[in-house]
Amino acid sequence: xxxxxxxxxxxxxxxxxxxxxxxxxxxxxxxxxxxxxxxxxxxxxxxxxxxxxxxxxxxxxxxxxxxxxxxxxxxxxxxxxxxxxxxxxxxxxxxxxxxxxxxxxxxxxxxxxxxxxxxxxxxxxxxxxxxxxxxxxxxxxxxxxxxxxxxxxxxxxxxxxxxxxxxxxxxxxxxxxxxxxxxxxxxxxxxxxxxxxxxxxxxxxxxxxxxxxxxxxxxxxxxxxxxxxxxxxxxxxxxxxxxxxxxxxxxxxxxxxxxxxxxxxxxxxxxxxxxxxxxxxxxxxxxxxxxxxxxxxxxxxxxxxxxxxxxxxxxxxxxxxxxxxxxxxxxxxxxxxxxxxxxxxxxxxxxxxxxxxxxxxxxxxxxxxxxxxxxxxxxxxxxxxxxxxxxxxxxxxxxxxxxxxxxxxxxxxxxxxxxxxxxxxxxxxxxxxxxxxxxxxxxxxxxxxxxxxxxxxxxxxxxxxxxxxxxxxxxxxxxxxxxxxxxxxxxxxxxxxxxxxxxxxxxxxxxxxxxxxxxxxxxxxxxxxxxxxxxxxxxxxxxxxxxxxxxxxxxxxxxxxxxxxxxxxxxxxxxxxxxxxxxxxxxxxxxxxxxxxxxxxxxxxxxxxxxxxxxxxxxxxxxxxxxxxxxxxxxxxxxxxxxxxxxxxxxxxxxxxxxxxxxxxxxxxxxxxxxxxxxxxxxxxxxx
Amino acid sequence: xxxxxxxxxxxxxxxxxxxxxxxxxxxxxxxxxxxxxxxxxxxxxxxxxxxxxxxxxxxxxxxxxxxxxxxxxxxxxxxxxxxxxxxxxxxxxxxxxxxxxxxxxxx
Numbered sequence: 103x104x105x106x107x108x109x110x111x112x113x114x115x116x117x118x119x120x121x122x123x124x125x126x127x128x129x130x131x132x133x134x135x136x137x138x139x140x141x142x143x144x145x146x147x148x149x150x151x152x153x154x155x156x157x158x159x160x161x162x163x164x165x166x167x168x169x170x171x172x173x174x175x176x177x178x179x180x181x182x183x184x185x186x187x188x189x190x191x192x193x194x195x196x197x198x199x200x201x202x203x204x205x206x207x208x209x210x211x212x213x214x215x216x217x218x219x220x221x222x223x224x225x226x227x228x229x230x231x232x233x234x235x236x237x238x239x240x241x242x243x244x245x246x247x248x249x250x251x252x253x254x255x256x257x258x259x260x261x262x263x264x265x266x267x268x269x270x271x272x273x274x275x276x277x278x279x280x281x282x283x284x285x286x287x288x289x290x291x292x293x294x295x296x297x298x299x300x301x302x303x304x305x306x307x308x309x310x311x312x313x314x315x316x317x318x319x320x321x322x323x324x325x326x327x328x329x330x331x332x333x334x335x336x337x338x339x340x341x342x343x344x345x346x347x348x349x350x351x352x353x354x355x356x357x358x359x360x361x362x363x364x365x366x367x368x369x370x371x372x373x374x375x376x377x378x379x380x381x382x383x384x385x386x387x388x389x390x391x392x393x394x395x396x397x398x399x400x401x402x403x404x405x406x407x408x409x410x411x412x413x414x415x416x417x418x419x420x421x422x423x424x425x426x427x428x429x430x431x432x433x434x435x436x437x438x439x440x441x442x443x444x445x446x447x448x449x450x451x452x453x454x455x456x457x458x459x460x461x462x463x464x465x466x467x468x469x470x471x472x473x474x475x476x477x478x479x480x481x482x483x484x485x486x487x488x489x490x491x492x493x494x495x496x497x498x499x500x501x502x503x504x505x506x507x508x509x510x511x512x513x514x515x516x517x518x519x520x521x522x523x524x525x526x527x528x529x530x531x532x533x534x535x536x537x538x539x540x541x542x543x544x545x546x547x548x549x550x551x552x553x554x555x556x557x558x559x560x561x562x563x564x565x566x567x568x569x570x571x572x573x574x575x576x577x578x579x580x581x582x583x584x585x586x587x588x589x590x591x592x593x594x595x596x597x598x599x600x601x602x603x604x605x606x607x608x609x610x611x612x613x614x615x616x617x618x619x620x621x622x623x624x625x626x627x628x629x630x631x632x633x634x635x636x637x638x639x640x641x642x643x644x645x646x647x648x649x650x651x652x653x654x655x656x657x658x659x660x661x662x663x664x665x666x667x668x669x670x671x672x673x674x675x676x677x678x679x680x681x682x683x684x685x686x687x688x689x690x691x692x693x694x695x696x697x698x699x700x701x702x703x704x705x706x707x708x709x710x711x712x713x714x715x716x717x718x719x720x721x722x723x724x725x726x727x728x729x730x731x732x733x734x735x736x737x738x739x740x741x742x743x744x745x746x747x748x749x750x751x752x753x754x755x756x757x758x759x760x761x762x763x764x765x766x767x768x769x770x771x772x773x774x775x776x777x778x779x780x781x782x783x784x785x786x787x788x789x790x
Numbered sequence: 791x792x793x794x795x796x797x798x799x800x801x802x803x804x805x806x807x808x809x810x811x812x813x814x815x816x817x818x819x820x821x822x823x824x825x826x827x828x829x830x831x832x833x834x835x836x837x838x839x840x841x842x843x844x845x846x847x848x849x850x851x852x853x854x855x856x857x858x859x860x861x862x863x864x865x866x867x868x869x870x871x872x873x874x875x876x877x878x879x880x881x882x883x884x885x886x887x888x889x890x891x892x893x894x895x896x897x
Contacts, residue, residue, distance in 0.1 A: 260810055266842055267877045281879035288846055291824060291854040296817040297810055300846050303879060 112157040114404065116202050119146040120195060121470050127191050128473045130183045140177050141325050143191075144170070148321065150198065151314070162201045165213050167314070169194050172220040187223045189481065192474065194220060248277075248334035249316060251305040256326040257298040264323050270303065272319045277309020306334065407500065410461050417450075417457045418648060418739035422758045424450040425737070429760035451737065454648055462644075463503050465543045465552070466494025471507065472514055472541060479518045485525065486536040487518055493543035498550055502642055505622050506552070509615040513554040513638050514539065516611070521558030521636055531633060533557070549624075549666055550644060555637040561630040563587050569596065586782075588628045592616040623664065623754050625720045625771040641720065651738035651757070652716065653765065655731040657705025660765040662738050662757055663727065667718045667770040674713040674728055685780065687715060687726045695777045696726030702752070705730075718770050725777040727768070740767060752776065801831040808837050808844035808871070816844075820851055824862075830855070835866035840874040852890050864890055 126143035133139060147170050154162035173191065175181045183191075194216045200208045251273070255266055270281055284302040294300075307316070313331065320329055424446050431443035469491045476489040498506070522528075522537035529535060540555040563584050570576050570590040590596055594613040619626045624642040643649065643666065651662035672689065674696075686693045694717060700709055710730040717726050740755045747753070754769040802823050808816055823830055832851065837844065848864060855862030867875070 260842060267874070270879070271877065283879040285849055288849045288853055290857060291817075291821055291850050294817065294847070294850050296813040296843055296847055299842060301842055301849075301878065 109157050109159075111404070112153050112159070113202055115153060116150055116199075119150050120199055121467070122146045123150075123195050124192065124474055125470055127183075127188050127195065128477055131185055131188045131477070134183045137179075138325065140183070144173075144177055145321070145324075147173075148314075148317065152318065154202070159202060161205065161210075161213075162198055165194075165201065165217070166198055168217050169198070169220065172217060172224050175224045181224055184223070185481075187220075190216060190219045190223055192477075247310055248306065248308040249311075249313075250332045250334050251303075251307060251316065252328075252330040253303040253305065254328040254330075255299045255302075255323070257295070257300070259323065259326045260299050261297050262326065264326065266299065266301070266303070269319060269323065270305070273305060273307060273316070276311045276315055276319070277307055279308070280306040308334070410457075410500070413457055414461060414648075417454050421450050421454060421648060421737050421739050422760075425758075425760035426762065427760075454737065458499070458644075458648065461500050462497035463500045464494060465496045465498055465503060465506075465550070466491070468503050468507060468510070469494050469541055469543075472510060475511060475514055476518065476539060479515065483518060485518060485522050487522060488536050488538045489541070490538065491541045496543035496545060496550055497644075498543075498642065499644060502550075502622060502644075505618060506640075506642070509618050509640070510541070510552070510554065512611045512615050514541070517554055517556040517558065517636070517638075521556035521560075523559050527559070531559075546641075550642045552640040552642065553637055555635060557635040560632045560634055560636055561588055561591075561628070563630075563632075566590055585628075588630065591628065592626070620769070620771055621754075623769070623771075649738050649740060651736045651767065653733040653736040653759075654699075654714075654716065654727075654729040655733060656699040656703050656729050657707055657709075659703060659705065660733065660759065660763070661699070661703075661729075662736060662765050662767040663716055663718060664738075664767070664770060665735065667720065669717040669719050669724065671732055672715050672717065672726075674715050684784070687717075689717065689724075689726075692724075694724050694726050695781045696728055697773060697777050697780070698728045700728070700730070718774065720771050720774045723774050723778065725774045727773065736765075738767065801833060803833040803835070804837050806836050806838035808847070809839040809841045810843045812839075813843040813847060817847055820847065824851075824854070824860075829861050829863075831863040831865060833865050834871050835868050837868040837871040840868075840871045842878065844871065845875060845878050845880070848890070 123143050123146040126139045126146065130136065130139045130143070147166055151163050151166035151170065154160075154166060169191075176183050176187070181187075197208065197213050197216055201213075253266070253269075255264075259266070270279070273279055274281070282304045284304055285300075287300040287302060289300065316329075316331060317324070320327060424443075428443045428447055431440045434440075472491075473489055476487055479485075480487040517539050518537070522539070523531070523533070525535045528537065538557045540553070542551075542553045542555070544551050567576075567582070567587050567590075570587065570593075571578050573593075573596065575590055575593060575596075576582065591612050592615075596612070616626050619640055619642070622642055624640055627639045627641070628636065629639070630636040643664070650665040652665050652668050654661050654663060670689075672687070674687070677688070685696055685698070687696045688694075696715055699705070713728050713730065714732050715726040715728050716732065717724055719725070736757075736759070738757045741757060742755055743750070743753060751772045752769050753766045754772075755767045756764050757767060759765050802819065804816060805812065820832070832848075834848075851862055852864065
């Protein structure tokens with residue numbers, strides 16, 4: 103195991119900070135008065151700048167510094183973050199990202215242009231009245247002979263574990279400091295909350311340090327304090343003795359001036375008072391911030407994604423080996439071996455769950471990216487869109503999250519470009535000017551449902567049908583349900599867009615979305631209401647690595663059906679058998695189409711006397727699969743099929759069984775679709 | 791903290807812990823003593839843990855005493871308290887005198 107490249111660590115950290123920065127900037131567009139958002143954006147910028155300089159990304163540090171300086175007036179509340187300003191700030195963020203990830207692909211001139219824009223926007227609205235705080239400092243001013251600081255902390259800051267004295271000490275490390283406490287806020291005893299902070303400080307720092315160095319001292323409390331900073335024009339002569347120089351000296355003779363301790367102190371009472379205070383004193387508030395930092399440090403560990411993949415592979419191998427051991431133990435009569443096999447099975451199962459849990463990532467990390475997409479599209483297409491996300495905490499395997507990004511980009515683009523109408527049309531239809539796109543994730547059993555919902559015009563079924571007829575996909579006048587017609591949208595090269603734009607209209611996309619989702623063993627579904635909008639639902643398994651499966655036998659072959667798709671198992675009755683040719687099963691009064699897997703797999707040999715039917719479902723659709731035998735549950739480590747098998751659509755992968763043989767994993771979505779198409783053909787034949 | 795009602799003046803010895811963890815107890819006892827006696831001496835010699843809250847409480851005590859015309863005498867600042875005062879910027883005698891004008895009373 104090699105140590106991680108420090109610059110790679112920075113890139114990863116920066117990537118997370120970019121998400122924070124982008125989220126804050128986008129939110130600022132909605133809530134321009136939210137100071138927390140401005141501060142959050144600044145913290146992210148500040149950390150990128152500091153870390154960038156530390157890891158040798160000088161251009162990043164220098165550009166971010168300029169960005170910070172230009173944006174400082176927003177921070178100080180002098181100007182409002184307008185949409186135009188937010189857009190330029192987002193462009194600046196993108197530029198910094200490029201400087202970090204692919205510096206060769208950009209040029210200084212781009213950065214300069216962005217900074218010019220940024221400066222133009224922030225200087226367009228100079229304040230008329232002077233503000234209470236110091237005006238923004240130009241980079242040239244940021245080096246001074248010293249600084250005059252006024253520190254005022256929020257009253258609750260001490261309760262949070264922050265210690266202003268530590269901060270003063272840090273400040274004094276920058277250079278000789280003259281600290282004067284300001285006590286005018288100290289209340290009378292009756293009005294006092296003893297844990298609140300009332301002291302303020304006036305500090306003169308005689309050091310030619312950067313303003314940023316001072317900001318760094320207060321970085322973790324900047325939301326909980328007011329820091330007024332102005333450059334010292336000259337070093338006042340004589341410079342006062344620095345505070346911490348004094349501290350190292352012998353204590354001032356205060357003791358000489360105070361009266362000796364009063365003799366008649368009642369010691370027992372004193373002890374009682376101390377004892378009373380002691381239990382609380384264990385909670386040492388002073389080092390709390392340090393403790394917090396330490397706690398944060400050990401609460402999470404950054405691990406390379408490949409290592410998690412590697413771990414999952416190893417667990418997969420272990421599960422397979424365990425299955426072999428269990429089978430071996432079951433065939434023998436050694437009780438102790440059986441017990442060990444059971445114990446290992448239990449441990450392997452637990453290890454599998456833990457490993458899979460470690461790979462789970464909240465889908466919110468993905469959702470955040472789309473806010474920018476919606477923001478930009480909304481601006482480019484002049485369609486105001488309200489983007490709402492829910493279920494960000496829903497967790498999915500990290501591989502699924504990675505695979506899901508592109509399909510969702512496509513669906514959201516489609517929703518804005520095709521779904522949401524322009525403002526004039528919306529107004530004419532009595533709708534609000536602002537469209538709405540909802541991106542939601544929710545757990546549903548062993549699946550996660552991700553929906554993209556718009557409140558646009560809905561799908562134009564007639565146009566889709568006309569296009570399908572024009573492309574020869576269906577015969578003119580063929581009887582098809584709306585749902586069936588909508589499925590043509592997933593056909594390669596199918597587009598109803600009348601004009602081709604940079605975003606859509608080329609007919610490339612929905613088929614790729616469907617294929618990607620199906621490759622993830624998921625399914626995609628469309629529902630629409632004319633004039634009210636469209637909802638695209640993606641059903642995804644929680645993980646791509648190991649699943650619970652139902653092991654079945656068909657002829658001599660064994661197959662796995664993903665357990666979450668299995669609804670129930672029933673015996674194929676003689677009556678169902680007699681329905682040969684119609685292939686419908688009567689399940690408690692409902693007709694369910696079924697597929698005979700023996701026919702599908704071209705199984706040889708005589709079928710078992712009592713055939714079993716496994717009812718599987720995707721969404722609302724149920725299909726029966728007829729097999730010779732149901733063997734039982736099986737922890738299935740999914741192995742990809744080789745490229746040679748890429749045209750075999752009814753299998754989504756393979757697994758290795760306990761005896762070392764392979765079993766193919768059935769692709770439920772494909773089987774359901776196959777059964778449906780058989781039913782449709784049957785309908786058409788009957789109609790003919 | 792100790793109160794000695796037998797003395798002509800009440801004296802309080804601050805406990806070792808005068809940090810934020812214990813400051814409310816110290817505050818309550820000072821208020822209680824304040825309400826009972828004309829003259830109050832606060833002995834700071836045992837203070838082992840001090841922070842911003844300790845300084846603020848002493849400042850408030852001095853301010854309240856002065857406003858009410860009651861002599862409050864702060865005596866024997868411990869080394870720990872003195873260091874905390876210095877860290878908070880009470881770095882010179884003049885400054886301490888300015889903020890604790892009654893500390894010399896009763897010498």
